[in-house]
Amino acid sequence: MIYDVSLLDVTSINEIEGRWSHDDYMALLNVFEFGDPGEATDQDLKELLYMAISDFEPQIAAALILQHQLGEELNQGQIEQISHDMLKENVAEHYSDISFHSRLFDINELLYKAYNGKFPHAKASVIKVQLVPHHKTDMVVDEAIALKCLAPIINDHSVMKRLYNNQLAGKEEFVEAAAIIWYFKTLENDEYEIITSHYWINDAAFTALKKEVNIEIED
Structure with a gap:
């Protein structure tokens, strides 16, 4: 499956709004x-x-x-x-x-x-991306597809690519994708919002803003 991938925005946060009710x-x-x-x-x-x-x-x-x-x-x-x-x-x-x-x-x-900083400071990344398929499809973009689309524009030294290279390449089922992506929201115009750990993906990890990518989809 071929997608035109466009990275729209990446920001770092230390609190996920609305997490606590x-x-x-x-x-x-x-x-x-x-x-x-x-x-x-x-x-x-x-x-x-x-x-x-x-x-x-x-x-x-x-x-x-x-x-x-x-x-x-x-x-x-x-x-x-x-x-x-x-x-x-x-x-x-x-x-x-x-x-x-x-x-x-x-x-x-x-x-x-x-405790005003006594615990380590954790960060998350909010990523907005557009994933446009080359052909009409009924396939719903999920966490696994989103990460496979992002992988070609992420540095090969990233932790995610080193640990899950086979899954990103479609050689193994990517069951871990739903744990890597903490929150996944479908927006309009083939756009998606991803919240994940700064550890998995951050602004420094990206090597390009746009790319045509061909990903493997499990049957």
Whole structure:
């Protein structure tokens, strides 16, 4: 399948807007045994949560949030290890199971701001790209197709291309694509918005703004 790929924009962010809901803030305030916040706005709830978190030792606070957010998927030993590692490294980049990266990024962002930088600073990339197929097709562009289209305009030394070269080339099923791309939105005019880790793709990784690419699609 041939696409005309146009890179429209790449920006770095340290917080994904709208990731935490009103109910999330209320639930986490309860985790940290904060009193009734009344009719506080979401912005006020966020600030109150930062205060509530910072009343605890950093590793304990990390463990409490991890338990609340990921306790059904991680055991106690894993939570303790991650809460320890979070103070030393960006676990949203280094944790072995990449399916947790986006949620670890969100948790890291809360802790980073609550403790004024005591936790490592994590970054994400927002990428806007246009992928125009040469022929009409009913095929829906998904995360795997988007990454295969981007790969030819990304430096060969990038972590993603080194780890997933066979998947990007269509030699193996690219099941990891949905974990590499944290949020994927279809826009108008064959345009797409991708949010991923700065670790996987960042503005310095791109080698071109436009390219015709021929990608392999699994049956």
